[in-house]
Amino acid sequence: MTDPKSRDLIVRPTVPKAGLEKFISKLKGVTILNVEPKVAAxxxxxxxESPDADxxxxxxxxxxxAAKQSGKPFGYFKKVLSNADVDEIEKASQAGASFIIVDANDWKIIPLENIIAKLHRSKTKVYTTASSSKEVATMFAVLELGVDGVILSTDSIExxxxxSQQLSTQHFSIKPVKIIEVRDVGTGERVCVDTASMMGMGEGMLIGSRSNFMxxxxxxSxxxxxxxxxxxxxxxxxVYCYTITPDGNTRYLSELESGTEVWIVNREGQARRATVGRSKIETRPLLLxxxxxxxxRGTVILQNAETIRLVKPDGKLLSVTEVxxxxxxxxxxxxASGRHFGMEVDEYIVEK
Known part of the structure; x- marks a missing residue:
């Protein structure tokens, strides 16, 4: 698992000038704009591209x-069309650029991979451009390390x-749970979640019958x-069990499908996103x-088999057949809190 690094989402508003002030007033969680300094007020x-910019x-x-003499952080913008442009970006980094902005319209991924590989040990941040939230997600994942920031051109607050969700991190308060009952509950359908990510020791998914107890x-592995x-x-x-997804909602395991994002959580509670490649629903003996x-208090129903393991407080694994x-x-x-179609709401609720 790659250690998370800080990333910047920079917004370049493309709304008409008359609506610019209103657009900017609605921005949340954004601290940097690609606009003239006077517009940001x-x-x-x-x-x-102004000596007055931050x-x-x-x-x-x-x-x-000239920018270096001013003492302000400065960077280099380059439209990348060939390897010669990549070499020029490396020289800009060596010349002291705090950041470089890569504009690559046609070939985007490969040039960025090459640039990240060249600069990831330097002090120069790698920024690139995007025109949609989906493209932002891709840029943050390039060569696993991802870029340091994306300049998003958009007229949509949504x-x-x-x-912004691509920048969100999640930490769950993981604590010891004392098992008070173990019981065979016959057969039923269980879900295997195959992700597009490799997991290591101590990582898994939070699963439970209640959204507040998993x-x-x-x-x-x-x-x-x-x-x-x-x-x-x-x-x-x-199939009925809950897991929590990066959008903050719960999903039934039966709802997970190819393309769904889930949280992969480690024993310290650090979470990272993973994409579901497929889910397999099969009839198996179950254990409550x-x-x-x-x-x-809460329950979970798992397949009754040696390969399903939980994590003990000391980090050792415990098969459900031995619990x-x-x-x-x-x-x-x-x-406890209520849930309405997976969304958390404040209401009285009792789940057993």
């Missing part, structure tokens, strides 16, 4: 020399909000004499576990 930092964009090496179900490791898979639980933590009342495993628990 001191409410945002600016990145622009971050000065240069298009020539002479401009960089697109800005969607793009257990950390480990991935299948540990094989056995009868099964090969599948570090992209979480044998998550029965009931646990207690922080005054909250006994009194054991402690890691999970997530908080005071």
């Amino acid at each position: 001191g409410k945002f930092k600016t990145i622009f 971050y000065v964009i240069c298009k020539t090496f002479d401009q960089m020399k 697109e800005v909000e969607k793009a 257990l950390l179900v480990h991935n299948e 540990v094989g056995s004499s009868f099964t090969s490791p599948r570090p992209f898979r979480v044998n998550a639980g029965a 576990l009931r646990g207690e933590a922080g005054g909250e 006994q009342a009194g054991d402690e495993v890691l999970g997530f628990a908080k005071p």
Whole structure:
């Protein structure tokens, strides 16, 4: 798992001049605009081709020399059409550019991969341009490291909000859950979630019968004499079970499908996004576990098989076939709240 790094979402408004002030007033979670400094009126930092901007964009090496004398952070803008342009960007970094802005319309991914590979150990940030939130998501994932920032050209507040979600991080308060009951519950349908990401030791998905009480179900990176490791898979639980998705909502496991985003969570509670490649629903023998933590109680129904494992507080794995009342495993628990079509709402609710 790559350590998360700070990333910048920079907005370049494309609304008509008459609607610019209203558009800017609606921006939330954005701190830098690609506009003339006078337009920002001191409410945002600016990145622009002006010595008055907070971050000065240069298009020539002479401009960089002048900007360097001003003491302000400065960068280099380059439209990338060939490897010669990539070499020029590397020289700009060596000349002291705080950031470089890569504009690559036709070939976008490969040039960025080459530039990130060349500059990822330097102090120069790599920025690029985008025209949609989907493109922003792609840019932040290039060569796994991703770019340091994206300049999003848009006239849509909704697109800005969607793009901002790509910067969001999540931390769950993981705590020991004491198991108070283990019971066979016959057969039923369970869901295997195969993601497009590899998982390591200590990582899995939060699964439960309630949105406020879940257990950390480990991935299948540990094989056995009868099964090969599948570090992209979480044998998550029965079809009705909840997991929490990056949009802040809960989803039933039965709803997960190719393209759905889920949180992969480690034993410290750090979460990262992963895309579901497929989900497999099959009939299997099931096991109910009931646990207690922080005054909250909850259950989860998992497949009754040796390869489904939970995580103990010391980090060791515990197969569900070996779980006994009194054991402690890691999970997530908080005071109950209601859910309406997966969205959290404040209402009285009792779930058993």
